Amino acid sequence: MRKVDQQIIAKLTGVQSTRQSHYAELKRTIEEMSKQNKRLEIINQIARSINVDMTYDEIIERVAEPLRQVMAYDLLSFCLLDRGELVIKSGIPKDQKILGVGTVLTRENSAPWKAIEDNQCFLRLDIWNDKNKYQEDSSLKLIGIQSAIMAPLLVRGEVIGTLNFGSKNPYAYSKSDFVFVQHLADQLAVCLSNSNLYNEVLKSKKVWESTFQAVPDLLFVINKKFEVISINRDTINSRPAYEVIGQKCYEKLNSVIKCDLCPAVKAFETGQPASAEMKGPAGKIMDIAAFPVLSSKGEVLEVVCHVKDVTEKLRMESQLFQSAKLAAIGEMAAGVAHELNSPLTAILGNAQLVLRKKPNNQPEYRLLEDIKKCGTRCKRIIENLLTFSRQDKQQANQMVDINCVVENALSLIRYQIEQNGTELVVKQADDLPMIHGNSQQLEQVVLNLLLNAKDALGEKESKYIKITTGLKNNENNATEIFLKVGDNGCGIPKENMEQIFNPFFTTKEVQKGTGLGLSVSIGIAESHGGRIEVESKINQGSIFTMVLPLQDNDVEV
Amino acid sequence: MEMFSFVSPEVIFGSGTISQCGESAVRLGAKKIFVITDSDIVKAGWLEQILHHLKSAGLEYVVWADVLSNPQDKNLLAGVKQYKQGKCDAVLAVGGGSPIDAAKAVALLVSNGGNVSDYEHIDSVSNPLPPMLAIPTTAGSGSEVSQFAIIVNSSEKRKMTLISKSLIPNIAIYDPQFLATLDNKSMLYSGFNVLSHAIEAYVSVAANPITDTHALDAVNIVSSSLRKIQQGIRNDELHRSMAVANMKAGLAFSNAILGAVHAITHQICALYNLPAGLVDAVLLPRVMEFNLPEARYKYGLLAEALGESVEDYNSEAEKVLSAVQSLVKDTELPTSLSQIGIESTLLPTLANNVIKDICLVTNPREVVLNDVIYILRRAY
Numbered sequence: 019m020r021k022v023d024q025q026i027i028a029k030l031t032g033v034q035s036t037r038q039s040h041y042a043e044l045k046r047t048i049e050e051m052s053k054q055n056k057r058l059e060i061i062n063q064i065a066r067s068i069n070v071d072m073t074y075d076e077i078i079e080r081v082a083e084p085l086r087q088v089m090a091y092d093l094l095s096f097c098l099l100d101r102g103e104l105v106i107k108s109g110i111p112k113d114q115k116i117l118g119v120g121t122v123l124t125r126e127n128s129a130p131w132k133a134i135e136d137n138q139c140f141l142r143l144d145i146w147n148d149k150n151k152y153q154e155d156s157s158l159k160l161i162g163i164q165s166a167i168m169a170p171l172l173v174r175g176e177v178i179g180t181l182n183f184g185s186k187n188p189y190a191y192s193k194s195d196f197v198f199v200q201h202l203a204d205q206l207a208v209c210l211s212n213s214n215l216y217n218e219v220l221k222s223k224k225v226w227e228s229t230f231q232a233v234p235d236l237l238f239v240i241n242k243k244f245e246v247i248s249i250n251r252d253t254i255n256s257r258p259a260y261e262v263i264g265q266k267c268y269e270k271l272n273s274v275i276k277c278d279l280c281p282a283v284k285a286f287e288t289g290q291p292a293s294a295e296m297k298g299p300a301g302k303i304m305d306i307a308a309f310p311v312l313s314s315k316g317e318v319l320e321v322v323c324h325v326k327d328v329t330e331k332l333r334m335e336s337q338l339f340q341s342a343k344l345a346a347i348g349e350m351a352a353g354v355a356h357e358l359n360s361p362l363t364a365i366l367g368n369a370q371l372v373l374r375k376k377p378n379n380q381p382e383y384r385l386l387e388d389i390k391k392c393g394t395r396c397k398r399i400i401e402n403l404l405t406f407s408r409q410d411k412q413q414a415n416q417m418v419d420i421n422c423v424v425e426n427a428l429s430l431i432r433y434q435i436e437q438n439g440t441e442l443v444v445k446q447a448d449d450l451p452m453i454h455g456n457s458q459q460l461e462q463v464v465l466n467l468l469l470n471a472k473d474a475l476g477e478k479e480s481k482y483i484k485i486t487t488g489l490k491n492n493e494n495n496a497t498e499i500f501l502k503v504g505d506n507g508c509g510i511p512k513e514n515m516e517q518i519f520n521p522f523f524t525t526k527e528v529q530k531g532t533g534l535g536l537s538v539s540i541g542i543a544e545s546h547g548g549r550i551e552v553e554s555k556i557n558q559g560s561i562f563t564m565v566l567p568l569q570d571n572d573v574e575v
Numbered sequence: 576m577e578m579f580s581f582v583s584p585e586v587i588f589g590s591g592t593i594s595q596c597g598e599s600a601v602r603l604g605a606k607k608i609f610v611i612t613d614s615d616i617v618k619a620g621w622l623e624q625i626l627h628h629l630k631s632a633g634l635e636y637v638v639w640a641d642v643l644s645n646p647q648d649k650n651l652l653a654g655v656k657q658y659k660q661g662k663c664d665a666v667l668a669v670g671g672g673s674p675i676d677a678a679k680a681v682a683l684l685v686s687n688g689g690n691v692s693d694y695e696h697i698d699s700v701s702n703p704l705p706p707m708l709a710i711p712t713t714a715g716s717g718s719e720v721s722q723f724a725i726i727v728n729s730s731e732k733r734k735m736t737l738i739s740k741s742l743i744p745n746i747a748i749y750d751p752q753f754l755a756t757l758d759n760k761s762m763l764y765s766g767f768n769v770l771s772h773a774i775e776a777y778v779s780v781a782a783n784p785i786t787d788t789h790a791l792d793a794v795n796i797v798s799s800s801l802r803k804i805q806q807g808i809r810n811d812e813l814h815r816s817m818a819v820a821n822m823k824a825g826l827a828f829s830n831a832i833l834g835a836v837h838a839i840t841h842q843i844c845a846l847y848n849l850p851a852g853l854v855d856a857v858l859l860p861r862v863m864e865f866n867l868p869e870a871r872y873k874y875g876l877l878a879e880a881l882g883e884s885v886e887d888y889n890s891e892a893e894k895v896l897s898a899v900q901s902l903v904k905d906t907e908l909p910t911s912l913s914q915i916g917i918e919s920t921l922l923p924t925l926a927n928n929v930i931k932d933i934c935l936v937t938n939p940r941e942v943v944l945n946d947v948i949y950i951l952r953r954a955y
Contacts (some may be wrong), residue, residue, distance in 0.1 A: 023780070023936045023937075024780075026697065026936055027780065027781040027832065027936060027937060028578075029697045029698060030697060030738045030781075030832060030933070030936070031580070031582075031722055031738060031740070031781065031829065031830050031831070031832055032578070032579065032580055032781065033578045033579065033580045035580070035698075035722075035739070035740050036740055037582070037703070037739075037740035037741050037743065038700060038701070038702060038703035038704070038740075038741040039703055040703045042703070043702055043703050
């Protein structure tokens with residue numbers, strides 16, 4: 019018998035050939051199905067565990083471990099297209115130096131690029147012995163990778179990068195892995211793209227929010243139910259924004275502003291921007307502007323409200339107004355004084371001429387003396403008036419003696435006060451230093467305080483006004499000059515206390531007061547670096563104290 | 576032979592066993608069976624009977640009756656398509672060697688994919704085939720029990736011999752009734768086909784004690800049956816004997832493979848649409864003559880099985896040649912290739928195809944190209 023071909027015969031019909039078994043096929047099928055199930059499970063698990071706010075490293079970390087159960091790898095990475103370049107964004111092992119994070123793969127002759135260009139998985143079975151060479155090959159050899167599989171990351175048909183597996187064994191992957199790897203890549207691509215979109219949205223949200231926050235005024239958006247949707251800060255009540263969001267604006271933001279006059283209501287009604295100046299809490303004056311946010315159909319969806327505290331602005335304006343008024347009065351007074359000066363000079367001169375010739379024992383002598391005395395007083399009043407009226411023409415920064423300021427003010431008003439039956443007590447400290455300031459402005463303050471005190475006394479019996487000047491130390495141990503004007507008048511009700519310094523606030527009759535006196539006074543005190551303090555008790559009286567700081571170069575007397 | 580293996584499908588044998596086809600298929604798990612046959616079977620009314628039995632067993636079916644003799648690979652794709660479209664889950668082949676081989680190829684392609692030529696080499700079948708039943712209606716091919724499928728490579732005009740244990744049908748149903756419908760000529764061709772299977776398997780280098788027993792039995796039965804057929808004797812007993820001989824020869828060659836006769840017959844039939852048995856009858860004496868020096872003892876035993884009286888098998892081995900020659904002569908079959916219309920100009924092409932035929936592997940004497948040409952010349 020021939021000895022040849024025994025091997026072939028054994029394999030053809032002999033002992034080395036066996037019929038394929040359905041059981042074996044079934045087992046294979048079940049194994050394959052279990053593998054696929056496990057892989058699906060892993061993909062689901064991965065998809066579930068990835069959140070939009072994860073970083074690339076966090077995402078790959080979530081993927082790395084469960085993936086090992088179904089797909090062996092020694093190198094796992096994903097690259098993303100970044101301005102036309104393919105950049106490795108994250109990978110396992112984490113401390114990979116060669117082909118690590120940040121490595122740029124140029125388009126020319128790159129295996130991951132091939133996966134992108136072919137728009138399908140690219141399998142490399144034996145990289146070290148592959149006739150087709152790619153740019154990554156030498157790096158892969160350095161880290162021992164012999165086979166690899168690369169899948170394009172596709173989002174809505176557009177490639178955003180690749181998912182890459184590498185193994186230190188050749189032939190570690192096969193075409194049967196394509197479905198899984200592509201499936202995983204698709205899932206990952208969605209996650210990565212979501213994360214990207216999320217970050218972009220987050221970024222633009224941050225930009226918008228910081229813009230919103232940068233506005234110092236109160237800015238908020240309300241819906242049709244007047245619920246606050248967003249707010250930069252509650253400047254009115256100084257509470258955190260989260261306490262206000264979702265609440266009704268009229269409950270949380272302005273218990274004082276009357277809703278029926280609110281421009282927000284008007285903006286909802288008309289669909290047009292509206293604005294109004296309204297009184298806010300604590301007597302503040304608010305400029306409220308409401309801008310409707312319109313839908314494409316022209317319907318008002320929301321209203322953006324801008325609330326600006328204009329109290330300070332108005333005070334400045336009123337001060338300017340008052341100054342202008344005073345300037346006018348001053349000029350008029352100067353004119354009147356000038357006109358009065360000539361006849362007064364004649365009266366005084368003639369009285370003095372007659373007096374000189376009259377012996378002092380004659381009864382007319384006392385009458386003439388009276389004429390001269392009153393004439394001299396008139397002359398001084400006129401001089402003071404002229405001085406006061408010249409205020410804006412004077413140097414703002416002069417050396418001022420507060421006691422002189424008091425004297426000058428009194429010279430203008432003393433008669434009015436005393437004539438009214440009010441006792442005027444003046445207690446001036448004689449060691450006051452001179453300070454830098456504007457004496458006319460300070461006189462105006464004293465004048466305002468005295469006028470207010472006078473009005474507060476009304477028709478009471480035993481009235482007094484007490485003026486005190488002096489030095490005191492504040493809590494920081496700095497010496498300050500004070501000027502007190504006290505009265506025993508009607509006092510100020512508590513509810514008005516906060517408002518008295520606001521422009522146009524007045525309790526006086528319309529003819530009598532403008533509501534600008536204290537507002538202007540505090541402005542002057544502040545411009546001198548000082549302040550005005552108030553103590554008041556109903557029906558017992560009030561004390562207004564102007565406190566001015568001493569500056570280093572203020573002169574001791 | 577130190578180690579050997581032997582495979583056989585489940586065999587259902589006997590008159591009327593055609594009625595078992597439906598139930599057998601159900602037992603194999605079939606729900607919708609793909610029936611492969613040829614137009615002769617349809618014309619003879621056999622298909623109708625078979626479909627009736629399938630229906631009775633509650634089976635659905637798809638019939639593909641377009642198989643031609645000596646089936647070609649390109650024509651099988653239509654069958655594969657129909658099987659898949661019909662969502663069939665089993666195969667039933669009815670007919671001679673051609674429908675059974677075609678059925679094997681269809682079953683192979685639906686489960687393993689690709690083309691027939693992908694499976695010409697060893698160990699290429701990776702998935703099991705769907706359950707297969709075969710009902711032979713002739714007594715010649717042996718395909719119903721064999722691990723062989725012979726398919727024509729249409730582009731190369733040669734026969735491909737697919738060999739795999741996975742190609743063995745699960746159940747072979749032998750109903751001798753079919754043979755009663757064959758004419759004498761067909762019976763004679765079938766007989767020589769069986770005889771050549773048995774003789775080649777017996778002298779094969781891969782023969783084993785089991786194949787030897789079946790082969791010798793088959794030779795013995797077929798040699799006496801052929802003479803009876805020539806004499807016009809046709810009865811149930813003869814048909815039953817021929818069916819047994821066919822089965823035994825099939826089991827023998829399925830496990831021991833064949834030799835040069837079949838290597839040449841396959842390739843002639845790829846070019847000429849001739850009955851394999853007719854070609855076998857011409858070639859058998861010539862190949863035996865060529866092989867004789869390598870297997871004298873076994874040829875001596877074969878001479879005895881053919882009815883010669885042999886005292887010393889080795890020295891009297893030549894008796895086998897005259898025994899076969901006289902059988903061919905007695906049955907009045909042609910004795911040369913020229914008589915059956917083979918053109919001499921095609922002999923070199925033929926020889927080139929023969930040398931690629933896997934059946935040469937087990938021929939007792941090594942065959943090279945010149946040997947093939949020598950045999951062909953002798954047979955011309």
